[in-house]
Amino acid sequence: MSESQIRKRPDHILGNVLVEADKAVLNVINTRGKSAISRRNIQQETKLPMNIVAKCVKKLTDLLLIKEIKHGRIYHYIATENSPSNTVTGGGCYPDDKKEFINQVKDICLKIVKELKVTTADGVYNVFIKEHKLTKVELSRQQISEILGVMVLENLIIEVKSTGYGEYRSVPVGDVCYRCHEGNVNHGSDVGAMSSIPCGVCPRIRECTPDGLVSPSACVYFTKWLEF
Amino acid sequence: MTINDKTTGITTSSPPPNALQLTLLIHCLICSTDMASSSPHGIKLAVHLLSAYFGDIVSKVGECLLNKGTLSLAQVIRFTELTKQKVTNSLLVLIQHNCVQAFAIQQPGGFGEPPKIVTQYMALHNNIIHHMRFPKFLSMLPSDFDEDCKKIIEGLLQHGRLSLNQVRDRHKGKHKALVTSEGNGNATNMLHENFNRLAQARFIERCPAHEPFLERPEEGAKKRVAKSKLADVTQTLEARALAAAAPMESQRFLVEADTWSNGALDDDSKKSPTKEVVGEKRKQDSLEPETETWATNKNKEVLWRVNFEEFVLRLRHKSCVSHVTTRVDSAAGIVLSAIFAASRKDETKVKAENTVPLLLQTIFDEAMNSEEGRSLTIERVRASLVQLGCELPTIGIDETYSVDLKKIIDQAQAQEVESIVLKKYGREAYRIFRLLSERERFFETDKISATTFVEKKDALKILFQLWKDDLLHMERIGNESQKTEILLWKLNKRSVWEQVLDDMYHAALNLKLRILYEFEQAKDPEKQAMLVKKWKVLEASLMILDDAIMLFHDF
Incomplete structure (x- = not known):
């Protein structure tokens, strides 16, 4: 359903259904526009107790005035007529694979x-x-x-x-x-002098010393590399 | 290591400093200009080279100077615990081979004693490392320099520094069989001509003063400030010594005709009690006073050596052309090569950031001189210059172009580091590293994950791995009230590049040690055939790795 197709409820009807707390919560959500808001932030802005905020959010969701969007592990809320911004949704959707x-x-x-x-x-x-x-x-x-x-x-x-x-x-x-690329670039794969020798990618390079446990003469990577 | 800032809630984290970082830090604090640029493994490689070329005693003296910085003879004797004779002989060898520079400074005397002049010795790390590049330097000599020129360079590389007459003696020795009285004159003239050509092309230069005298640092600094009104007091004693020892630019490549006499100097050299046979290491019994007897030539003959700077400059050009040919195309490589050829005489600094500005027509004419460049049109040359990052002048009259060489070198360096990351950590890490390398600012984990299309969990794992290996810097921004924490990541190019260079020195040392090991193993005749193959692979890898070391250190 596109944004233009959503019909707004007349305010005088809502006025009878919504209590002050609901209106405060709805107001906070509306002012956020396309960026959604979490319950904790609603509570901080309205200074209402958390259980009241939870009730209000549920009521407003049931009345289809707001919708919830899962952002990470937390639910965020946005006015129904708005579509969430890319920062909230993480951008466009891609298939599962x-x-x-x-x-x-x-x-x-x-x-x-x-x-x-x-x-x-x-x-x-x-x-x-x-x-x-x-x-x-x-x-x-x-x-x-x-x-x-x-x-x-x-x-x-x-x-x-x-x-x-x-x-x-x-x-x-x-x-x-x-x-x-116009030249012969190999997408950075095998062009490096360092990456083409065992020491360049060795996970133990910091422990390697001439007479240590890990040493160039006893190095298994070198031995493997020099097997023809 | 974690630093908490309670007022801002920012926590700066960095992995605990390892031995390498601590050593680097200590070196930066205590060492000289030449030394500061060398890393711990750079020093280890230099010591290994000294040991391989000049033996263990000389390498011990060299190691002492490399590790402890500039020292006097007495200090070297104390630290190395060698006899005075051995230390002085070692220093002579090192000076002869341009690995050590001596200089004299005035030091305040003790109670009631007058100030005394003390000779100090500083190791030249770069020159020591250049010793493993001699085959490369020889191959860099342009084809228009014939075999005789190559022999001169070879002699100077082998003996460090020689006078003109010593070069001639060496030449005579090599061609003993061919020498007749008439032929001798011609051969000498040819040698003179070749020597002159090499000097004109800056491949050889006069040696620096063997022991310049430096004023006390404070006085020198005060004078400079007063004179130029510019604070240049940061220049180290070693940098000042090198500057003082360097011959004047007008004399540096000057081959004087009177120093080249066919017979006169022969007589002089006969009179000289310390006549040396070229190829044998010089020994002197008495070394006191240092400044007088250590003069390399009693006849005050001019001593010559190979100008490493020129070879490094040409290798830099070669590296830039090769990078551009791969990165852009062969035409861009030809154009850059032509720019280098046309500006050779005007280019004096090795690490010049830009090429000398040249007219389009000059570049085109120079490109036409090469075989590969003959197919290029002036339009193609212009297009290549644009590809090389030059901006087209708004007015088409006297179009001059200058290529940003620093950018090319930076790109080549980044490519080298990126290839290590790709092979060591995988393609996703490669993307993340390139993002942080190109932008060089703090990035949030979520942003990194979104921009590189790497799952947040995987991105975090990769980022921590890179951070653990000192490739990234991390900062935590915490909000205690919300109990949330944001991780910010940044690549500190300078420190990472320094570390990569140190790893490269380490790898080069390992290749050298492995070559020795393979030679030891190949005493068994059955393994001889295999040894050649292994040796070729190891030597070729070392040469390629050395190109990369030069890319990070010398270019």
């Missing part, structure tokens, strides 16, 4: 970026959603942007600011855009 789904989306995004060479988050979103409808799950512009951010952190793509010159000419100067 979130990891697998995101990996699929990442692969598709990578293909799009490769194809477009230089593009903005909106550019990827347009191809992804509008032109091809590549997944059954509906993804928002914000979610695509977040996934692109993760791809940048994984070094799959790079985030640059458009210079408006050459291949950036389609993007306004200064806008954030994404492109693939």
Whole structure:
């Protein structure tokens, strides 16, 4: 049900049903707008006893004036006509197999970026959603942007600011855009000098001394590494 | 270690300091400029190299200087418990091989005694570590320098410092069979020419003064402040000694014609009672007074040595070009290479943050000189410069470009550390680390989890693991009334990078020790064939690791 379709109850009807405490609680919840509020915070703001707050919240929920949202392990409350903000819900919803789904989306995004060479988050979103409808799950512009951010952190793509010159000419100067690595970057996997030798990733490096229990001459990782 | 601030409710936490951190702290407090940059394992590696190249006695003296900082001869004798003769001989070897710099300072005398001049000795950690890079330095000599030039460099690397005549004697010795009276003259001229070329290209330089005299620090500092009105009093005694010992820039690469006489100096050297045979370590019986007899050459011949700075500079260029070629593309690598070639004469600082500003046309012309660059157009060169982070000038006349080298080095360093995190802690940790590395500010656990798409439980586990290994800094913000606690995480690049460098020195030492171990094991003839394979892998890894050490320490 969209926000515009929810009909507000006339205040004079509510006035007969709600007592002062209910009104105070409802007022606090309404003033919060899209950010939900917990019972403890309601109690702090209204200065009502906790059991009264609990009763009021239950009554208002039954009257469909407020709705509850589980945020972590605590229930938060928000006016029925409002939809919770991303900070409350944790962003858009993903299917249960979130990891697998995101990996699929990442692969598709990578293909799009490769194809477009230089593009903005909106550019990827347009191809992804509008032109091809590549997944059954509906993804928002914000979610695509977040996934692109993760791809940048994984070094799959790079985030640059458009210079408006050459291949950036389609993007306004200064806008954030994404492109693939042009060189031979192996996504940071085997490029490191240190990570390619046993000592680089050794969990016992701090205990390793020339004559100690852990030593380069008695090192099992070295022995394994030098087995041909 | 936890610090509670009751007024703000902020709790700062850091893992208990380990031995490494404490040693680092102590070193920062007590050591000199060159030393401060060296880590505990950097010192251990240097001591190992000294022991491998010059023996245990010299390494003991070197270790004493590296660990305790600048000392006088008497102090070195007291700390090492070696005889005076052994210590002085060791110091001579170390000075000859540019591992120690001596300098004299005036110290106040005792009751009723006049002030006295004391010679101090400081270990040059960087130069000691450079000893394991000699094969790399030799390979860096450009192809237009022929085999004879290589031999000169080889001789200087082998003997530390030599005079022109000693270089010539060495050359004669090598070519004894070929020498005729006429051929001898030609060969000498050729040698002179090659020597001059090497000096002009800054591959060799005059040695620093063997024992410069420094004014008392307080006086020197006061004078400087008064003169320049700038407080430069933080400069350490060792930094001042190095600056005082360095030859004047106009003389540093000057090969004087009169120092190169075919016969005259031969006679002089015959007269000299301490004529040395090149290749043998010099020994002197009497070492008192230090300043007089320790002069390296009684004929006041100019001594020459390899200019490590130039080789480091060229290796830095090579590293930048290689990083850009991998990160951007080969055209960007060619353009950067052309910039380095065109600005070689104007570039004097090793750690320059930006390249010398050059005209687009100059860069293009230089790129055209190389075989790979001939296919580039001026438009492509311009596009590569943009890819390298240069901003296009608003007015198209006299376009000059300067590339930010610090950014390239920073990226390469970050890539090295990230690859360690990826391999050691996994892909999710890699994402988290990159987030904290790029932003360099405090992040809440929830925010980290949401931005990196790592489950909060897993994120917390990873963050704690990274914190335990001293890769992250953590702060707790507690609210006692609500009994809630928020954890904030931050990456302190400087300390992490220092620690990674120390680990690299540690790993290099381990590779060296493993090579020795493998040689010992291979006494059995059956294992000989295997040894070659293992040795190749270990040596190649050491060379690559050394590139990374230079990336963090020298570039």
